[in-house]
Amino acid sequence: MLYDFNGVWSDATGPNAPLDYATGTKSLQFSFKSSIQSWIDAGIPAGKINAGLPFYGRTVTATADMSNAKDMYQPLSKTIPHGDGDDKEETDISCGGPKLFSGIWKYANMRTEGVLDSPDSAAEPWIRRFDKTTGTPWLYNKDTKDFVSYDDAASISAKADFAAEKGLAGVMIWPVTNDYDSELVNAVLLSFST
Template sequence: MGGYFAQWGIYGRNYKVKNIDTSGAARHLTFINYAFGNVYAKNGGYECDIITKAEPGATDPNNPEAGTGGDGWADYQKGFTSAESVDGTADAWGFAWDDPRNGKAGPLKGNFNQLLQLKKKYPSLKVMISIGGWTWSKWFGRAASTDALRKQLVSSCINLYIKGNLPFDSGGNAGGEGVGAGVFDGIDIDWEFPGGGGQPYNIVDPNDKKNFTALLAEFRRQLDAAGSQIGKRLLLTVAIGSGGDKIANTEPGEYSKSLDWINIMSYDYHGGWEATGPTDFQSNLYVDPESPNAKTEMGKTYNVDASVKGLLAAGVPASKIVVGVPMYGRGWTGVTPGPKGDGLYQPAAKPAAGAYEAGIEDYKILVNKPGKVYEHPVAKQSWKFDGTTFWSYDTPATVRTKVNYVKQNNLRGVFSWELDGDTADAEIMKVMGEVNGQ
C-alpha cells in the first residue's frame, strides 16, 4: 500500500514529509514514491540529473525549454527546522571545507533527508524515486530509442538516486559522492505516455511500444547488478495510464516481467478539460451504462475494472497490479441540476474554482464544502452537488469498495495520488490500509 509524495507540496500546500508521520499515514504505508525526477539531454544522450530551474512548460507548453525544469532545492538542499523535521533535528548546513573543490560532501538536507529519517522510524517502509510524470516525460521517447541510449539513461539514474552521487549546489553546501545513498530503494518510471497522449512537447517515437519494454528490461538488469553490490533487491515499478488506448500502446505482458508491480493511474477519467461537461466521474470503479460516454471507447475502458481486466488479459499477473486512489476531485460549476436534481451527466459553464487550480480540489477541502453527497450504485463513485457546482471524488465509502475489489480479485494493493490531498488525520489513507488488514 503506497502513496506519492509531491516534491512541490512543501510550498503552497505546506505538506512536508513530517506530515506523513504526524497524520498517521506512515503506519499504513509500505512504499512511498517521490514525485518527480527529470531526464535531460546531456553528454550526447539523455540522463537523470537534478537542477534547480523553474519549469517553463508550466505556463507555456510551446516554450522550447518546456519540460526541462527541476527543484534540487526541495530535493536535497533546503534546510528544514527542528519543528519541521521528522526526527526533531534541524538539517545541518555545510561549511567551507565541504566545498566540492576540496572533494568533500555537503550534508544531506531537503526532502531526501526527511525521507531517510522517515525510513529510520519505519524500517519496513520503502521509498522510490518516480521519474517523469505529466510535466517531465519529454525525453523518454528518445532516451529509450536505442540500446546505447537506454544504457546511458539507466546508468545515470542509478548513479544519481541509488548510489546517491548528488550534484553540488552553487555554494558547495549540499551534494557530493554518496550523500544520497540509502534514500531510495528503487525506481518508479512514470512515462506519460508511450505512443503519445501526454504533453505537446514530448518526443514520441513510432517504436515507443517495444522501446518501453526494452527500457524497463535495462532498468531491471542494471538495478539487479547494483543491488548485488549492496546486498539488497532494488525495486522497479511503473505508473501507467488507465485507459484502453494507453494500455494498447504498450506490451504489459512483456514489460511486467521486469517489474515488481504496476501502479494504474485509475483517475482523471473526466474533468475540467471538458469545460462545458457533461459532468461525469473521474475515478469510477465500473462503467455506468447510462453515462453519455458509456458507448464511446473512453467510456468503456476508462474505469478501474476495465483497466484491471485489460492488464490481466494482456498477461499481467494479478499479484503485480496496484490500483490508484485519487485524494482529490474534479469538478464543474454552472451545472444544470437535471431531471434528478443531482447534477450528474449535465452540461456545465466551466471548471469549478479550486484552491490551487481550476477544476481540481483536494479531498481535505472537498469534504468540508457545501452540498449533498451521492454515491452511484453502479459506477461506485461519489459526487457532491450544491445546486450549481459538481465534484466527482472518492469518499471513504467508495475507497473501501475499491479496497474490497482489490482483495476479491487478489490484486497486489492500492496507492494514492497524492498524500497531501488527504485530511490532517489521514482519513482516506486509513481506509486504504484495510487492504493489508490494518
Template sequence: MKFKFTAITFILTFIFSTILLTNTSAQNKNKFIVNGYVGGYRGLVKVEDIDAQKLTHINYAFVNVKDSAAFLTNLKTDSTNFRKLNELKKINPDLKILISIGGWSWSENFSDAALTPSSRKLFAKTSVDIIKQFNLDGVDIDWEYPAMRGEEGNVYRPQDKENFTLMFKDIRAELSKLEAETGRKYLLTAAVGGSKSFVKNTEMAEVAKILDYILIMTYDYGGKTVNHHTNLFPSKGMESGSSAHQSTLDFMAAGVPPSKLVLGAAFYGKSREAETKTNNGLNQPQVLQSKAVSGQSGGFGKLKTEFINKNGYKRHWDRHAKAPYLFNPETKVFITYDDKRSIKLKARYVKKYNMAGIFFWEYFNDPDENLLNVIDKVLN
C-alpha cells in the same frame, strides 16, 4: 520411552514449524502494497506527519528529465527529504522508498531520453545513480504519455511505443549491476495512464515482464460529460465510459498479470460545471473552461472541511459507479472524489481480483488519515 517421547516431540515440533513457516510465507506473499505518493516538488516534506506503519512503499515525486538524464531539480531539499524519508525505516524496516521520475509537468523530455541506445543508457544510469547516492530502494517511471500528447508542449513520437519497453530494459540492467554490488533487491515500477489509448501505445505484456509493479492511474478520468474522475465502475447510461474496473480489464487483456497491477485511488477531488441541474449534474453536458469551478474541490481534507454537505453542496452516492459526488444546485458545480466508502470498495476489489495492492495521490491530501485508515483496515 525417553527416546520415543523425544522422537515424537521432534516430529511434532518439525510439523508445527513447517506449518508456521508455510503460513508466514503465505502471509508475506499475500501482503498487499499500500503505496503513497509524496510530493517533494513543493520543497521540504513534513516527514514526521507520515504514518510509516500503514505504508509499504513511498514514491517520491518528482525527479525531472533533462538532457536525457534523470535530474534533481531541487537538490538541496530533495537530499534532505531522502535522508528523512529513510529514517522512517526505523519505524517500518520493510518500507521501500522509490524516486518517481516525470509526472504531468516533467514528462516533456521522456521521448528524447528514450529515443536512442545512448540516450537510454544515460537515462538509466543517471536514474540508478540517484538511488545509489541516496540509499533508496527503486525507480518509478511516470511518463505521461508515450506516443501521446500529455501536457501541451510535450515531445512524443510513434517510436515511443517500442522505446518505452527498451527504456525499462536498460534501467533494469543498471539496477541488476547495483544489486550485484550491494546484494540488495531494487524495484522498478511504472505509473501508467488508465486509458485504452495508453495500452494501445505501449507493449504492456513485454513491459510487465521487466517491471515489479504497474500502478494504474485510475483517476483523472474526464470528457465532455459531467461524470466521475475515479469511479470503480461505470455510471448507469455511461457503460462504455472510463472506470477503474475497465482499466484493470484492459491491462489484464494486454498481458499484465493481476499480481503486478496496483489500483489507483484519488485523495483529492475534481470540479466540473454541468449545464443543467438534471440528475444532480451527473451525466449532463459539461460547461468547458468554466470559471465557476475555480477554488472548488481540493484534497480530501479540504473537501471534508469546506464542501461535503457544506456551502451549498450535498453529497450523493452513485450506486452503479460505487462513487460519491457533491452537487451545488445553485452554481451547478459537481465535485467528484474518493471517500471512505469508495476507498473501502476499491480495497475490497484489490483483494477480490488478487491484485498487488493500492496506491494513491497524494499523501498529504488526507492529513487526518481518513482514507488511509480504511485502506489499512481492509488490506492488513
C-alpha cells in the same frame, strides 16, 4: 492511475474515478474494475499491478440545475472552475497556455472548507449524492452549479477491496497528503490487512 476519467474535457459531468461504469450514459465506458481486468487479460500478472486511488475531487460547472437530477450525467461548461482554497490560477509550463485553475478539491479541504460537514453529508449550499452504479460520491453546489466527483472512505474501500480480491500488488495514492484525519488511508489499510 485510475482517475481523471471525466473532467472539463468530457461531454457531461461524470465520475472522476468510477469503480464500475454506467452503460448507456455520456460517460466513458471504462472504470477501475474494467481497466484492471483489461491489463490482466492482456497478460500482465495481477501481482505486478498497483491500482491508483485519488484523494481529491475534480470540479466542473454544470449548465443545468442538478439539485434534483436523477443521475450525475448533465451538460457542462468547458471553463474550469476554481477548486478548493489551495487551487491557484497557474500556467501549464509544458504547454505554455493561459493561466487556469485546476478545479481540484483535496479531500482534506472538502472536510475543512465548509463543503462536507461529515464524511457522508454536505453543508449548504452543497448537495451530496452517492452513485451506486459507479460507486462514487458527488457534490453539487446549488449557488455556483459546481459539480465535484470525488472519493470518500466507502468508495476507496470498495476499490481497495477489489484490488485485494484480484491479487494486485497493492494500490498507490495520489497524493496521500490530501487525506483528512487518515479517513481514506484507514479505508485502504482495512482492505489489505486481512
